[in-house]
Structures are given as structure tokens and as C-alpha cells.
Amino acid sequence: MFKKVLVANRGEIALRVIRACRELGIKTVAIHSEADAASLHVRAADEKVCVGPAEAALSYRNIPNVLSAAEITSVDAIHPGYGFLSENAHFAEVCESIGIKFIGPTSENIAMMGDKAKAREVVAKRGLPVTPGSLGELKSEDDALQAAHKIGFPVIIKATAGGGGRGMRVVNKAEDLGRAFQAAQAEAKSTFGNEGVYLERYFLEPRHIEVQVLADHRGHVIHLGERDCSIQRRHQKLVEETPSPVIDDKLRRDIGRVAVEAVKAVQYRNVGTVEFLLDKDRNFFFMEVNTRIQVEHPITEMVTGIDLIKEQIRLAAGEILTIRQQDVTMNGHSIECRINAEDPEKFTPSPGLITKYSAPGGFGVRVDSAMESGATVVPHYDSMIAKLITHGRDRQEAIARMRRALDEFVIDGIKTTIPLHRRIFDDADFQKGHVSTAFLEQLLAR
Amino acid sequence: MFKKVLVANRGEIALRVIRACRELGIKTVAIHSEADAASLHVRAADEKVCVGPAEAALSYRNIPNVLSAAEITSVDAIHPGYGFLSENAHFAEVCESIGIKFIGPTSENIAMMGDKAKAREVVAKRGLPVTPGSLGELKSEDDALQAAHKIGFPVIIKATAGGGGRGMRVVNKAEDLGRAFQAAQAEAKSTFGNEGVYLERYFLEPRHIEVQVLADHRGHVIHLGERDCSIQRRHQKLVEETPSPVIDDKLRRDIGRVAVEAVKAVQYRNVGTVEFLLDKDRNFFFMEVNTRIQVEHPITEMVTGIDLIKEQIRLAAGEILTIRQQDVTMNGHSIECRINAEDPEKFTPSPGLITKYSAPGGFGVRVDSAMESGATVVPHYDSMIAKLITHGRDRQEAIARMRRALDEFVIDGIKTTIPLHRRIFDDADFQKGHVSTAFLEQLLAR
């Protein structure tokens, strides 16, 4: 097992990793930008290194400085968290080359899954269900038109290197396809430096379902059930839950088996998430694989009792999976709310000093956050400042618990999305589980 | 179901009950003394009533004022928490007589179990194992001598109305018995207003094991496994865990069955705890039944997923048990540390202003507390200010998690028992589970 791990991240996920390391008896090194010198994640670590100024490109994404920090502190491994360098195949490769273990999949895994069109192709060739559409990159407008006619309109054009909604275009009829194709290519090139695009059938009001997988170096793979992440605003998840209200044991087994086969197809290692679309008839289609720990991993931990960060570390250290698929049981129901430092109506960022911070507690309530009274939310990074997670015997109890926990949560001095979460949890459709990825836009339009 | 409940308590347990009520959609009324006007439990409730000055006898134990508060706020039921009026049979009876539901067992249950000698007798007559000793109250020194000779020395004399170590005398040989008998009687009379005493065999280094039971009004009874509460100082529990490191499935079934039969023998209702002694050969002996929710109830909640306060409320409202014995599963391991506002070495109370309060968080950590930055620990009541509870897949993980959570917990301005807890959790014997009720005194003597 590792003796010392550098945590190449900040905020709640850095603290989350540090906590797991402490429980495993592993020393930790925090890195931080100048803007984060007083942050809780820095104080929680055994050692700390300042790696640059506030701008992430010069600090948390600064590969030379991060690796120098790892070298001068003599760590065995680096945990990248999510975002920043976590899906950077080059970084993973350099780590491997200098003998520092990258806690995550192989650099080949990251590179292959980072090319969304390629990933679709590999999975489809295994005979697994992918969203209907083009296989591989579209070479031309003609290619696009042919593919679109095959699956029928509407279609969505996506960047092969894409993410976060950039480089996407929904096309409703053939005559709009040419212009949309060119626009998507141009946006993909300017955003990702790669003009590759592909297209898929565009589903109306689908659910976003993802499956957590674990794989050891011997190729043994298990899954820990699904997460329903349909509550999104502009492709940004806001609320996640497990189990999904629409997935029964049979469908869970089916989708789980496909997820396991999909990652086996690419000799995937460590922890990953396979994303699916679920249509109204409960058909599911592979979309992509996320090669990092997900923000919403805690809800899976709550129902399975399995500490995913510890599993990541153990697997990276070369241990084999000791949990067999039949040992995995899902107890009760868990939901996560992402609390962002944003105006809950206009969604404008709301950085600033937190004058009072008091997190909810008691049975079935978990808070993952690096905030505290007197902390400052700096404007340079992601606006998510806390994850509020509840667990209950069933969905109803998890929801009731979330509502009382949202009422207890005090974050003064800045605006947060807590009022929006209250609105979501008060909604009758949400309470019944009748949601899709269109739910939040519809709620906001009311 | 009740529409409104008055919580006749303060601090963490009042907040605990208020949280459960909120999750059930029940309105709450907090009562408070003048010293607690600014307390979190008061702010968390929907309504509040001041019931007297700081002294508990004039406020929280002031039956006329508490009942008047219940009447003027038109509540359906009263939750007594633990301590104060929770084991006062008269109070339960008056509640019943004026049509306000007492959330707990019947007044007869409380009265019978309050007489420890009587409870022993009833249970022994059912053929269940009780600690060897006298049955019923000892009438005279001769009675005592006869009983002691029958079971052999050492013996312990206890008050029938006893609790908290008062009115107890350990006697090692016959010639000391007479004086000890008289001293115990005198102390029992002055402390409890009742000179009744009985005697039992005195076990050296036993474990304190208790079993959580639930009973509905139809007489259906289930148990939720045991709690090992062997870490005590002067009969005050400091650390509790479940499952016990020395109890296997077979012993759990046996002791659980005895616990269920013991409470069935007295037509027990609602939630209760059956206390046992476990000797070094793993023989167990009934000691008594606690007719209230216990301080340490959260660890049972953590491993079973069952919310005991909600069950109390549901059962008091006349609902029947929906959980069958075979539905009860114990997942993982849970431990509780009672954090007291006390000097960790001298155990002198340390009331005062909490200048900074920051509770630990993350996976597997639960904090039940009504404290916050700026709160004042008043000297009038119990010194327990927080319960730190961890859950893990196994005992080792629960311990590792507790150690990191103890390190994260910040309570500035007053002294707390956190350093003592660190010492306990660092101890090799404790880590191996080799403890008895003598453990803490031995640790402190080192």
C-alpha cells in the first residue's frame, strides 16, 4: 500500500480523498493555489505545497509544478480527484513514466474513452446497445446526412472530444443539417482543438442513468448499481439518486451487465462510470465512460457501504477486488444535492465570504464540503461548495430527510442553490419520480 | 398519526426528536428553561414555550408547567427523550389521563421496570437467566447473608430504585455484609426515597451488553441486536458499539430471544432496552430494562437502517410493527463516542462559551449535537454536548473513521473528553476488542 499520496485537487473532493487516506493510514500532501492557501483541504493534509497563482491553468492544471510537488514530497501516488488533471491522458502517462502511480485508469483507458466516437464504436462492435447514430467520426456533410437518414430526425451532433454541452447541435430536419454540421465542427475545434464530430438520435425527455464500475488489474470487473442523474441544468447535474425510481432488479442486472462488458472491452482498470440514456420505453443506450471518480459517487457509497475512494486507492496499489458481484447489496435509497455558490434563479456565480456556515446533521445525513464559517468562496473555480447527501430506508424517507436537512443548512454571506433544491424537492412530479433531463428547465419555466 | 408533538427535553435528544418529527410531517413544540432560551433545539422547533428557570426541577422536570405547555399548544403527544421525565411513571400516567399520548411504554411498564428487584423476579420466574442473587427486596441482614452464601462472595448490593451507581456496595466477605447492607439502605433512602435493596453476584470484568427491543400494542416484539457498552467510567457509558466484538450469530439469536421474552413477560410496549451482563465464559444474565430511548440508540440505527425515534412515534400513535424479525439485518459496524464538556483527565465539568464549533463530516460520520459556534454550555444539566457516531464495513473501518473524525472535531472555548476518546481508540486492547467494564479505569490508572 502507498505510504504517501499527493492530492492534485482542491475543495470537497480533495478533503474527501484526504479523509480516505487518513483512514487507510496513508500520509497526504495537499497542493493549492495562492487563492486557496487558507482552505480546509490544505489544513487537513499532512503536508502542503503551493503550486501557482489562482488561475487553474497555472496551478492545479500546471503539470510541471504538480509533478515537482510530488517529487519534492516523495509521494508514491497522485489522486487527481475530478476535473483538473483527472482525465488528462498525458498527465497519467507522465506519472507512470516517472514512477508515481496515477490513481485512476491507465493512460490508454483515458485516451480511448476521451474520444467519444471511438468509444461508441468499440462498444457497438461488442454488440452492446449504443445510442443509434454514426459509428466513428463523421468525415463530411454527406456522411452526416446518410447517418441521419438511417436513424431519423431529430438528431444531435456532438464533438468527439466533447463534454459539458459544448460543440453540440440538435437538428430537426435534413435541410438544417449542413449548417449545423459546420457550426458544430467549428465550435468543437475552437473549444477542444479537435473538429471531430459524430451524431446520435436525439431523445426527447430521456433519463440520464449511469453505472458505477470497479475493475482490478486482473480484469475482474463488478458494478455497484446505477445512479439516476436526470435533474440537470444545461448538462450540469444538480440532483442525483440511487436506485433510480424507474429501474427494477431485472433492468438493473441487464444494464449492469452491459456496463461491465463495455469496460471489459477496453481492458479498463480502476474505478469508472458508464453513462446511458434511458428512453421512455426503458430502452437503454450506451453514451460514454467517465474515467474519473464522479462528483455524485457518495450516493453509491451510502447504499452499498463501499468506500469508492478507498477502492480506487487499493486498486491503484495493485490489490485485487475482494468484493464479488453477489456481495453487492443496495440498502435503502440515497440522494445528493449539489449546493452551488450561485444565485438560485439567475445562476450567476456568487463568490465571497461565508459569514456563517452550519451544516445539518443527525441520522442519514452526510455533508461533503470544505467550507466553514469565515471561508471565502473564490471566483476562480467551480461554484460547487457542498454536497448534501441523505440516506433513508426508501425514497420517501430520503426525500423527507433531504427537505429537513435543506432547512437546517445555514450558509450566510453568499447566495446558494439551496432555495432551488427546496423547490425541486417540493415538486409533486419529482416526489413521484416522474422526471427526465428536461425536468429542471420545465420547472424553471413555470 | 400525530399532528403536533411536544418535546419535553433539551439539547441533542430534543433536536433528534424534532428532526424525526419534521421528517414525518409532524409539527413540534420545544420547551425550555430560561437558561436555554437561545438553544438550537428551541430554534429548530415550530413553537416554543418557556417552562421555568434554569434548575431542571423547576423547568424540565416541572410536571404542571410541562403539561400546561402541552395544553396551551394543543399537542397530541409528548416525547420525553431520556432523563428528566422519561422514566417517571406518574408523568406518563397523568399524560394518559388527560388524553395526551406519552411516547414511550405504558405507565405500568415504567413502574414495574423501575423496581429493579421486582423486574428481576418477574424475568426469573419466566425461567430466563438473571444474575444470580436474591429475588425481590431483601427484608433484613439475615436475608442478605442467606442470599450471599447461596451464590458465594463477592456480591454487590443494589438499590431497587437505583441507577447511576448510587446505593451500591460491593462486599467481599461475610463479616462486611451487615455494615454494607445498612449503608446501601441508607444511601438508597436518601437518594431515591426508597430504602429497598437486593443483591447479586459481583462479576469481575464483565461486559455490558444491551439489546434494543420494539413492541407494538398487539404484543408483537422484535429485537435489533445488541450494543456493547463496556467502556464506562463510574457506571457512565463513554463509548458504545454494535455488533459486540465477542457476540456471534448464535449468541445474538439467544440473547435476542431472551430479551424479547423478558419484555413480553410484562406486556411491554413501544421501544425499550434490555440490559445484560456477559461474563468471561460468554454466559449472559438479565440485569434490567430501560424504558426510554437510550443515548446510544444511533449505533443501532446505523447498522439496521431503522429510525428508532420514528418507530417510537409510530408505535405510540397505535401503528403496528411492519418490520419482522427476519427483515432485520445488521450491516457493518457502528461506534459512538459521547463527547462531554469535561476535563478529559479530571472529569470536572467545563461549562462555558463555545468560541468555535466545527463538526467532522464525510462518509460514515454522523454527529448528533445541538451545539454550534457561539453556543454556551450551561452548568445546570448533563455535560454531554455531542455524540460522534461512525459506521464502517467492519469494526476496523469504524475505528479508523472514528480516529480521523475525532481529529477533525473542533470545539474551542471549553474542555471536552475528545482527548480521552483519542486515548481509548489508540489503545491496542481496545482495537482488538479486549475490553470489559473495568477497561477504562485500568486505562486511566496507567
Next chain:
Amino acid sequence: MSKRRSSPSKKKPRAIILPAAFNSEAQDLLLTGGQTKQIQDLIDLLRRNNLTELELERQGVRIRVRHEAGAKAVTVSAQDAVPSAVQPAVRPTTAAGSPPDDTAGLVTITSPIVGTFYRSPSPDADAYVEEGDFVKKGQVLCIVEAMKLMNEIESETDGRIVKILAESTKPIEYGQALFLIDPKATA
């Protein structure tokens, strides 16, 4: 980098400007512990009573505590110099949203129990007392019903009823102010 190692700061040093007239006579404390406690008491009072502003002036010492929606201000000032003719305007703090400001020298009758307040012995009967009435020590002022029992509340003093602070038939808490009596008034 060692644990707790401080990080470099590129920021401008924060200037802390110390006052000229800040003398160091050891005995001259700005606020004693007791006074800090008193300001806290004032803030608590403000909060408990849900007031907007609370001001206390005494011998040239002025303390002002203000609370606006979302913002709060506390001012403590001493305009000293002329303590001579200055009347100490010590205002007794008032209980829960009740008596008016001007309660200096008045006696507050509070409820010794929790219950329901009644101004008259029965619905049809006249009230025991009205504002402006003169009462004797021991005279019944009202009834508080608790546990189906009618508890008569008596005056602790001779004097004039300045204000009746509770409404008949309404629930009251322990310690709630019921009457303000001016003991210096004479019939």
C-alpha cells in the same frame, strides 16, 4: 513541505492603524468582561425581542444596538465629559415584545407558571383590573389556568396599573410579563 508550514503571501500587508490616543494605562480597560457580557445581553435582548434598535445611555455612555433586515449594528459610545447633570437614563430591559420603553421604576408582574391568561373570573364577569386602576399589594390581578386549575395572580405591590401586557384567553409562558405597575403612583 512540512505540516502547518505557512504559505507565502504575495498580498500587500494589511495595514493596521493604531490610534494615537490609545493609551496603555493598564487599569483602563475599554470594556470589562462584564461589560462585554452586557453588550452580548443587549444583543440577545434585541434578538429575543425582535427589536430593530436598542439604545442605552448612561453617564455619557451610549450603547446602541440596531438590527435591520439582513444587517445588524451595535454602537457603544461614551460622550463622557459631563457626567455631572446627566441623568442616568438606565432603561430596564423589557420582556418579550411587551412593555413600552418607559418602564423606569415600574414593577413588572410576570407569570409564575405556564397556562392560559384570563382577566376576569368568568367570561361574563368584569375584569379584575383595568389600566389606570389603583391596586393594593395582594389584590388579585388575573387568573392563569393550568392543569384545569385557576391560579390567581396577585399584585406584588401597591400602585397603579400602567399597562396590561397579555391578552385575555391567550396562552402564556413561564416568566411572561403580564402587568406593569407604577408603585410610586398614589390614588
Next chain:
Amino acid sequence: MSKRRSSPSKKKPRAIILPAAFNSEAQDLLLTGGQTKQIQDLIDLLRRNNLTELELERQGVRIRVRHEAGAKAVTVSAQDAVPSAVQPAVRPTTAAGSPPDDTAGLVTITSPIVGTFYRSPSPDADAYVEEGDFVKKGQVLCIVEAMKLMNEIESETDGRIVKILAESTKPIEYGQALFLIDPKATA
């Protein structure tokens, strides 16, 4: 009782008594430990109560503690009648664990990267510079090794090396202060 209903106070109205001798002879410039503690008490009061502003005024000394979202301000000012010869003592706070107090007018050379600090090009070689040396802008002061590469750190100014702040062969952070240079010194 309705929610947020304020609780009654049964106690005697708490008189807030400030001492008559709440005054001082202004002579000294600096805060005593006791007074600093008192300002801390005021700040604590402010923070604990989540206030925006707290002001204390006495004998021409006014303390105002204000707290707004995103910024903190502590103002201690004296509008004393006789500010004459009195100089306000301004102390720059120093960056965490780095340069000493007396850095006015000095240039601090910091590390632009994370790595290992070396004062000489090789273990046997002389150090690039010593304290007291005069250096030219662009002159190499040291090496920071990162990713197996030796990065030469140059002086940003002409001047004299007042202090070398890092130890050779030890790890350094981004932004860590390495040298203090007096640019006004002349050889």
C-alpha cells in the same frame, strides 16, 4: 405559542452599568495586551452575532468593527483633541513565515516554480551569491530543480543581497521568498 415567539424575561431588568471612570489619559501610542484582547472581544462579538457593524466610542476614541460579505474592516481611530505630536504606528503585517519585519523598500525574489532550491550550480561549486553581495538585474541568483531540469532564477533588480531566505537542497513552493534585495544600495 407561535414560532419565533419571544420568550419572557422574569429577571429583574438587567441594568447595563458602565463605570463612571470609563476614561483615560491619552499618552501612549500602542495597544496594551488587554486592549488588543478587548478589540478581539469586540470582533468576536460581531462575528458570533453575525453582525455587520459594531461601534464603541469613548473619550474621543471610537472603535468601529464592520463586517461585510467578502470583506472585513477593523477601524480603530482616534479623533482626539490633541493629536499633535502623536504618530500613528503603522505596522505592515508580514507574509507567512517568510521575510523579516523590516522589508520596507526591499525587493523580494520569489520562486516561479515548485522544486528544489540550490545555491550553487553543482555540489562542489561556489554559491552564485552570498549575503552582502551586489548583483545586477538578470544575474543568476540560484537554481530551482524541477522535473529533472535546472531552472536558473535571475535577479529582477540591481542591488545588494540583504538576506537569503531558503536553504540549499531544500524543497520550495511556488511563490516562496528566496532573496531579499535592497535596490537602493550602491556598491
